[in-house]
Structure formats: structure tokens, C-alpha cells
Amino acid sequence: MSNAIFNHKSIRKYKPDTISDEILNKILKAASRASTTGNMQVYSIVVTTDPKIKEHLWESHFKQDMVKQAPVVLTFCADFNRFNKWCELNNATPGYDNFLSFYTASIDALLAAQNACIEAEDNGLGICYLGTTTYMAEKIAGILDLPKNVVPVTTVVMGYPDENPGLTDRLPLEAIVHYDKYQDYSDEKIKELYFEKDNSELTKQLLKENNKESLAQVFTDNRYTKKDNVFFSKSLLDFIEKQGFMNNEE
């Protein structure tokens, strides 16, 4: 049993201690052992420790302090730039300027990211994923000099924890698992599966803070609104196209 997996909690406060090269290398090596489509390894990892560059990243990541505080920021990118260059140097014509290739490269990047996180936690480090990467992909690409055919997919901050939160609540396993085929949810079933979440102390606190009548409204009205989602959908799709991944016609 992997203790790192079962003890995982996102860490949002970090000690100033740096991560040794030895441990960082182990983490990156772990990332590189993840499965990758056809062993193409169509992803890259940008390891940022420079405080100045981290400050620019912090701005893009909605000024979440952990980006400045954590000693290491890893940006995992879908990357066909390296592979395409290799093809062109070998009399091969790459056909990877399309959405499927972007999505394939995203999968590579994300499996590598999760390996890195588990190895980091196995070495006493804390991590947190930043969802802001897809919102601000073009800005982040600018800061990190990402060339065409490279798109940032997710970011992980990493360092020694300066907090010790409890495990995050999860829905009961039966909420996310289906046997043999998908069993769609009745209203009753949804109410049952979300009952604990809807009635937790944390939820009561959130309803008060946000002045809402249900936890779901905290999500739809405050945290993940349609307006933001539509805005960021457009900017992400535009950027994917700009990076050369939307030539979906022969």
C-alpha cells in the first residue's frame, strides 16, 4: 500500500527550506517513468526556482501565495515541439498539429505530474496542484518562453509543509465507481451520496461565509461560475489553436 497516496493532502503553506538536488532529481525521474503514449514522451516539465520568475508565475496564478512561498514550481506541459523537431531531422513529416495530439500530450503530462507528486510526498514534501494553469495558459507560456506546440497543462508547487491539515473529505466510493456499465443516478441517490458533504460542519461554515442556501450554489455562483468558465474556455481554445494544435482538417 502506498502511504503517500492514502495520506495525500494539498499543502498551501510551505517552509522556506529548499529541496535538495538529489530529491528533486528523484521526483523528476519518477515523473519520467509514467506511462506515455507510444513511448513518445510528448510532455515537458519546467522546474522554476528563480524568485523573480516565480513572482511572475504568482501573478498569473491569481496571486496564490504558495507560488512564491514553495521553493519549487513545476509546470507540466503538453509538448510536441521536441518530437516534431526530431521528426523533421529524420526525414519524417509530423502530423501532430491537431486536437487529438494535444489531448494525447496532455495525458502524458498529467500522468507524469501525478508520479512526481507521489514521489515528492514519499520524500516528506507537500504538493498542491494549481487549476489556474488552464485559465492563464497563454500568460504562463509567455513567462516560461514556451514555443509553438507546447501548452501548459497543470502546475504543481512543492516544498516542506508548514501546515498539517486533515484529509480532505471525499464522496463515498460508490459515488464515483460503476460496475460493468454506468448506472445513472436517481435524485434520491444523489441526495444520499452527497448527504454527508451537504451537511458537514465545513459546509455550514461555507454557507454562512458565502451567504448561500446550498453548497452547490457556492460552486455555481462563487467558485466556478458559468461566466468564468465560458471566458476561460474561449481563451484556452484560442491558445491551443495559436500553439498549432487545431488543424483538424486534412
Next chain:
Amino acid sequence: MSNAIFNHKSIRKYKPDTISDEILNKILKAASRASTTGNMQVYSIVVTTDPKIKEHLWESHFKQDMVKQAPVVLTFCADFNRFNKWCELNNATPGYDNFLSFYTASIDALLAAQNACIEAEDNGLGICYLGTTTYMAEKIAGILDLPKNVVPVTTVVMGYPDENPGLTDRLPLEAIVHYDKYQDYSDEKIKELYFEKDNSELTKQLLKENNKESLAQVFTDNRYTKKDNVFFSKSLLDFIEKQGFMNNEE
């Protein structure tokens, strides 16, 4: 150090032995501990063991025998169906019918998948990811009764290994890692980074089998062709739209 991570090899031949409920539950639980955007858990896992349904999946996955052979087939899905239903039952209007939400849910599904794989390998099982999931998303969704707002992202077959392959070769770590910012590759650098891969015994064998002059051509001309990529890009985008994730205007 996580041995499961560093010893990972994709397994394509399986013993008929089933996976015990206890171990399978541990694996699913491990999946559920992965980070998820805003703790929304917008993914589902379909666990298929029924031989008849596995046979239909096998057809969709280009008849790769391991789909029939492995006792368990896990289909990881981007899933806003459950979350949207919960919103609607709680006077909240979900705004998750757009590309960003699909991509967010894909990230959730993939981090959970990698956790499941590591936990499986930690318990002596072998795994293999199937890239065919995105090619055949609509077909697979049909077999598994996936409703609107659910898209299959990746598939993992799982069971006790009946082969013991060596570790897969990887590019040197410096090929995929960049410090502080992305350092683009010169032609010389590409040649250097791919030298070992281009000149391995495996490559020599592949060039002979495929009658090609470079390994890159094996990828561009045979394995991952522009024609296929364009075709599957269109069908994947069409299906994402059909499932309700392409309303990117307010």
C-alpha cells in the same frame, strides 16, 4: 522511494487469476484520494469484469487481446453528470457545459487513474493504459451507457502479469526537464538527446520490420499518422460537443 513507480512496465499479457475485492477496493480508494479540482470529483470509474461487456470493449480497443485477457478493465471518465444533477437538486444552475469544464474533468480522471495504477502495481498487479479510448470515445460510451456530460478519457487494463518485460527506454531526463524557463532545442541537441533511442537494437529491429530509414518515420508513417490523427481529432471533438461540453458562448 516508491518502488511501484520506478519498476513500472506496461503489461500486455495476463494470467486468468481474478483480482480480489479487497485489493480492487484499495485500488479504487487510492484513485479517490488523488487531487481533484475544487474537490468537485468530476470523474467516474467504470469497472468492467463481465466477459461479454469486455468483449465489446475489446472490439473498440482495436482488438488488443489484453482487454479480453485482463480480469479488470477500468474506464476513467470526465464526468459532470453527477455534479450537475447535484447542482440542479440544490437550486444551483451549473455552468459546466463548456470546454474548460471538460478539460478540468479530464485532469481529475487522469490523476485518479495514475493513483489507481500505482496502487495496483504496489499490490503485485500489472497495468496497461489504452490510448484507443480517445479514438473510440463514442463507441465506448455506447457500450458503457455513459450519459450526457460524461466522456471516457483513458482505459487501464489490470491483472496478474504473465510476462516480465524489461523497463522501457526513456529519453535522458534533460530531454524533458527545463530549468526556470523552457530552453528550446538546437538540431544538435535533438540529435544528442535521441542518439541512444535512434541507435538502439530495438530501433534497428523496427526499421527492418517496417522497412523505414528512421525511427521517426515509423511514428509518422505507420504508428501515429496525420490521417488517423485528423480523423480521430474530428470524432473526439464531435463527441465532446455531443456530450454537452462545447457551449463556449454566454
